Amino acid sequence: MRLAAALAAVGRGDQAALRQVYDLTAAKLFGICLRICGERASAEDVLQTVYIKVWERAGQFDATRASPITWLATIARNGAIDWRRSVAGRAARDSLPEQAAFAVADEAPRADQSLVAAEEGEQLHRCLDELEARTRACIRSAFFDGSTYAELAEREKVPLGTMKSWIRRGLMRLKDCLGDG
Template sequence: MTPDEGREHLTEQLQAVARGDRTALAQIYHLTSAKLYGLVLRILSNRDEAEDVLQEVYLTVWNKADRFDPTRASPISWLAAIARNRAIDRLRALRSRSGHDSAEAANDLPDEAPGPLHLLETGDEARRLVTCLETIDERTRGAIVSAFFGGRTYEELATSAGMPLGTMKSAIRRALIRLRGCLEP
């Protein structure tokens, strides 16, 4: 299956899920769960939590598939955004429950597994994304990659870059607008 055929197939499956087709949800799970699990696990660094979040992701897909717009994003991008947001929400909840940043200590441990960005680079869509990312200045590109593939928050990025939060948000927003323009067919 070519990347375009795969994207079209996932789009059709999401539209079927929006109509209440459980078989389509199972198909989406089969096609995307490994990638999404890798993304969530990279953010949470805990297999049990990642599995719980992955279940939440597909529950969200079941409940919100009607909101997917193939003219705004590819199916895998839409699914990855849901997964990333759920994982970050869970990470914040875990941090607030524990009363300390034990998750920060996990950031110092080396991760030998290929990250979600590396896994995505194998497809045509990812190659286009990488090409477009290269048009953005290195500092902003690093912030975008850290935020969207590493699970870092805007506040964490601003602190590590030594800049005001609003400035970081503005820089990322401008870069995302530029990326959207670059990625549009």
């Protein structure tokens, strides 16, 4: 796969290969940053940092543990969440209009079969479908919006402890359903 080869070259310090990785993945990773950051300027700053991290860490990428796109998407999502949890991120988010997070998070999956293994996706979705609808929506919002326990509790109008308990139980059920393998 072109992406795997390009990423391996980045790991060897090839800057032209980083451009290739960028061309192949920037739209996807920017989609992640934009969704979680909520506005373009910050999302673009985070995206820059993400590719700098990719440049630095590509040598540590282990193809036996994750697909290239999963590895990249995880770096992007974690980078965007770091920004959201930072002081600047909190201030910026507070000034945004309330967004219809749940509606977006529950949209029909936009399958990206060429990049993410379909089979695993099927199993995860089957297991998510077994959860209570409300718990599933909260877990999805945490993943796609970077929502915190506090934000989810406020939106659902339940005490923080209740939200924590819903999600923890949901995650443990999810784990059982997926199996430990």
